[in-house]
Amino acid sequence: MTDAQYPPAAVDLRERALAAQREGQWAEAEALFRQAFEAGHPVAAYELGLGLLDHGDRDGANAWYRRAAEQGVPAAAFEIGYEEQRRGDLGEAERLYRQAADGGHRSGILNLGVLLENRGDLPEAMDLYRRAWDLGEDKAAFNIGKIHDDDGKGDLALAAEWYERAAERGNAGAAYNLGHVRRDQGDEAAMVKAWQRAADLKHPKAAYSLGLIFRQQGDKESAVVWLRRAVEDFAHTGAAGKLADIYERDGDRDRARFWRDVPYGLGAYSPEFEAFASEGSVAAIHRQDVLGEALGDGDVSFDVDERTLTTGGRTYHGVTLLGSFSHLDRSWLWAWANDHYQDDHPAVEPLRAVREYGRDHGIAEFTVGRLDLSGFPNPHQAGTTMAIAAGALLGGNGVHSCGINDGQGSAYFHLDDPELPVAAYDPLKAAGLVMRAVEVFPSDPRRVVRGLVAHYGSRIAEGPDVIQGRFPDGHTLTVGFTSDGLVGGITSKHDPS
Template sequence: MTDDQYPPAAVGLRERAREAEREGRWAEAEELFRQAVEAGDPVAAYHFGNGLADRGDDAGAETWYRRAAEQGVAAAAFEMGYLEESRGDQDEAERWYRRAADGGDRSGTLNLAALLENRGDLPAAMDLFRRAWELGSDKAAFNLGRLYDDGGEGDLATAAEWYERAADRGNAGAAYNLGHVRRDLGDTEAQVAAWRRAADLGEPKAAYSLAVEFRRQGDQESAATWLRRAVEEFGDATAAGVLAESYEGRGDRDLAVFWRNALYGLGTYSPRFEAFASQGSVAAIHQQDLLGEALGDGYVSFDVDERTLTTGGRTYHGVTLLGSFSDLDRTWLWAWANQHYGDDHPAVGPLRAIREYGRDHDLPELTIGCLNLSGFPQPHQAATTMAIAAGALLGGNGVHSVRINDGRGSVYFHLDDPELPVAAYDPIKAAGLVMRAVEVFPSDHRRVVRGLIAHYGGMIAEAPDVIQGRFPEGHTLTVGFTSDGLVKAITSER
């Protein structure tokens, strides 16, 4: 059906209703939808049903879906079929799905095919899957591939054709199954190519399958790369265990512990991340102090799409969304791994620099999409420390967090706005900043001090019990250490 079949005035009311809904004026939208239906536009009833469903009014949604479906709106017939199927009434579901399919609805055609397959009517199901494919359903092609495949015992050549078609439309599961078919046909190179494609499309099992295949071929380097991707991108616990065993076998117990706990509850950072973060800790703390003073502690609002953060009556630009921490499950989620954003969002794109740095320097905290931090004594603080250390790679003005979900989580932003201050070496604050930094990273005080001097462009002179830095502005920082490497005295001269 097209809008030409309905009275123009009714269609106009429907479009006004949809605009009002998009702009958050639901009461107005509701009245306009009703008027549109009464004026002769059943499609308005379908959209009204969608609006009610979005607001949790399932009974109201069903009333309007039914009204639209009975007047020939195929998409509404699908919704009715889905409702009846969820209630267990297969006969009513079939009746509505057939009306949806007869009206050219892709989802109704697909679900009718699946229903008939479950009943054992494969010829009819396959005909409907073909119709759904012609209507644009990649899932239909996947299902045709699966039926021809028949667990590796069927028509593999035809199965491969249908899996290929589905994969061409972005179906990750089809690309993965295609790899199995290629293997069954004896083409290992095509098998690996299909699984690479599946992993790039987001199929969770593909990365680990590639790791297993490369290990079988004796290519340990490629196997390790895909094990890392299996954990970093898909949270594969089996892959994490294999990585842990691998590091254990090399005698690297710290990294073995990290990978073993990465998905179940980290209690420490990896050794390389600890070194990276501690080296930049003094400068990062100093920058955070300046940012905190500039922003204050008032109410904060943000617009991720516009990359802005507003507080104290001022709006700052250049905002990058780093990620979020949940107090409920104590996990950190990098923004690139958040299904609501992804790599291509303008406020997330800058994080590619962080991920690339993490890959280049083997810092898994910067490459694993979701980290369970529940093993830390203070998981929220661990997330904050990690975000600040990573944010320093972007330059700019530091990291600011905002509580979300009624205080059950926090979202972290990096700011890069010329209106905000950038820290320079401060000889008056240097001693206090060093002591704060070694409290956060107590394992190597000397690294903390070296990192401070290097960050601000100082020349380092080092002896067993002292490190001295001379800065371009003529300032000198001298730090004395105990025999076991702890800071014992700091002198800052101007």
């Protein structure tokens, strides 16, 4: 259908309706769509239906879809056909899908094929799938492959051919099924290759299947990589359990406990997170203190789209939304895993660096989208610690949080605004900061102190019972340790020479 076949006045009204809709003026757009339809433009009825559905009026949308379908709009016939199929009226659904298919509607052709396949009319279904494929519908090739496959009892060569075609167009299910066909054909290498592609296309079972295969082959390193991806990308409970089994057999109880608890509620961090976060803990705590003094404890408002945070009458820029903590189920949700935001949203995009660092260094706390923290003594503080550790990777000024959803949650923001003060080394506060950091990460006090010295760029000297950092401005920090590795004493002095 082209505008040339409709009355010019109707075409003009529709164009004005579309312009109003683009500008967010829905009431005006709705009225103009109605006028365009009444003036003789049936597509306007379909577009009005789309708009009503976007605004939550499904019944109104269906009424206008029907009007458009009655005047020969294929897309509208498809929508009403889908609605009738949902209601269980397969006869009416078939009639409408045929109308859509006759008009060249790709999804109408596909869905008509599915209806016919389900009632056993395979020849016509196959013809329809081929038509849909020729129009670019990858699901049609998947369906053809599945018919040839017949659960491994059919023509596997043809099944592989059609699965491959669909996979080339990004169909994850086809790539995964192709792996099963290759296994049935006895080609394990091709099976692995197909499942790797399926995993890259985000098939929910592919990474787990690869993990199992590599484990069976004795390739523990590859098995761990793919099992972790299954947990990270799809919260796969079985994969977490398999990881726990692998570490348990290796005698690595800390990692085994961590992965076993991931689906049910963490009570401790992973060894990888402990190592990373403890090393930067003194600097992170100091950065938080400086930021807290600058911001105060007043009410907070934020604008994620503008990347701003306002408190104490001042607005700060360079905000990254890190994530949120739910006080209801005591879980942490990274912003990149929040359905309300896209990965490339300007306030979320910086988190890619955190996620990539987590993958490169095996830190699951930075790669698993949602983490149940209910096993920690203080789940809220556990989430805060994760946010602060992530903020350290982004540099800037530190992390600030505020309540959301009437106190049911807390949102966490990283700030990077040049107007905020920088947390420089403070010899008067160093001892207290070390003790606070060791309280948070008590398992390796030496790592905490080494991280402090390295962060502020001093020279380090280390002996069996002491670590000393000599800073460029003449300050020296000396931390002594007891025989069991605890902090025994801290001195800070200034020696200009």
